[in-house]
Amino acid sequence: MEKERTLRDSVLVRWSALGIVAFTMMAAYFVNDIMAPLKTMLEANLDWTSRDFGFFTGAYSFLNVFLLMLIWGGLMLDRFGIRLTGKIAAILMVFGTALQYYGMTANISTEATFFGYKQGVFMAAAGYSIFGVGAEVAGITVTKIIAKWFKGKELGTAMGIQVALARIGSQVAYSVSIPLAKSFSISTPVLLGLVLLVVGLVTFFIYAVMDRKLDKQEDYAEEEDESKFSFKDVKNILINPGFWLIALLCVLFYSCVFPFQKFASELMINKYGISDNLAGTIAGLPALGALILTPVFGIYLDCKGKGASIMMLGAAMLIGVHCIYALPFITNYLVAIILMIILGIAFSLVPSAMWPSVTKIFPARQLGTAYALIFFIQNIGLWGVPNLIGWVLDNYCVVGNENNANLYDYTIPMFVFTGFATLSFIVAYLLKVADKKYGYGLEKPNMKDC
């Protein structure tokens, strides 16, 4: 008997569902990156140090790592479903960003400290940390939403497009942050992010209505189906070598991209003499490249496969990029821009292959937990690496001071990033070997008919 058509069989409806949740994620990525280009201004205007900036940047992952919030979020997603988890995640993002804004604007003494950090820095970081829980849980929720609507259809393309739209959020954040802060005040970019998140919260509630309708049509009571999840699944995920290799590749690869981008505006200004109004746009170029290329690679992977090889290629490109950034005698701004574009290509190759690969290794009911565990391990890097780089900058890289902000030599930090990129290449190679051994099908296309 032929199955009845449901909402997900309509091209228009399933892509609309994607568009709606993608907006929430776009707002999340905007807020995630909006502070990065402001590093030098934060030093000059609010007396932040590089260590403060590294602490703030790493705070995004603090609660996810040390209170295991991502793990609880993943378990909640598999146990209680997409709608409840997504709504809570969106609310946390709004609340966290409001707190971050308060930390930057309230008249808090710059002398008083909390756990060794200025109170304003601490409060902004606490808000960013709560936002980080919401953003990461929203991320795994959206990945599961896409798997639900697109399994057996354009899964790779859909994941690629969602990531690409999120990158628009990042790119816009990198481009508008400094101009906005200069025209109004240093906290204005965060306020804009807060407004976007509120709209994203509303769009997620709209999606929830579609989600409920689909469940009714497919006679798929989310709670019943999802309750098949058990803690045995966590064990099964953890003993799968594919899980460890993807998680390791994820933490190493992303540690060379997101934390690097947070410091990249300053690298552009200090080393390549790029004006501060443009530096953010250049630091955001990888997001722009990924915006165009992630869906293209997604379509290629859907039709041709070669996921494991593509991850190796992306990691190899990253080694070259960071190594050249590290070389002190190459200071031409054109090189800096070309490297950012290459980084953008690598940053499209790896995610477009990595995220659909997870759906090949784990069954649907384990996906929420599997993504959460991978994001959890990734967050250890997103917490540790900015803290490490901030500390290295303050202690080993100060070469001067201008307008109340330090000037830095980025050679050591860039060699640190090169080291992580090299490790990510080795892990990508091991993943390809494991794919052959265990038959995950990572080199196979995602779709049968193309």
Ligand SMILES: C[C@H](NC(=O)[C@@H](N)CCCCN)C(=O)O
């Ligand atoms: C889909 C993937 N997302 C992540 O890796 C998130 N855990 C971290 C997002 C941080 C955004 N600056 C991606 O963006 O490729």
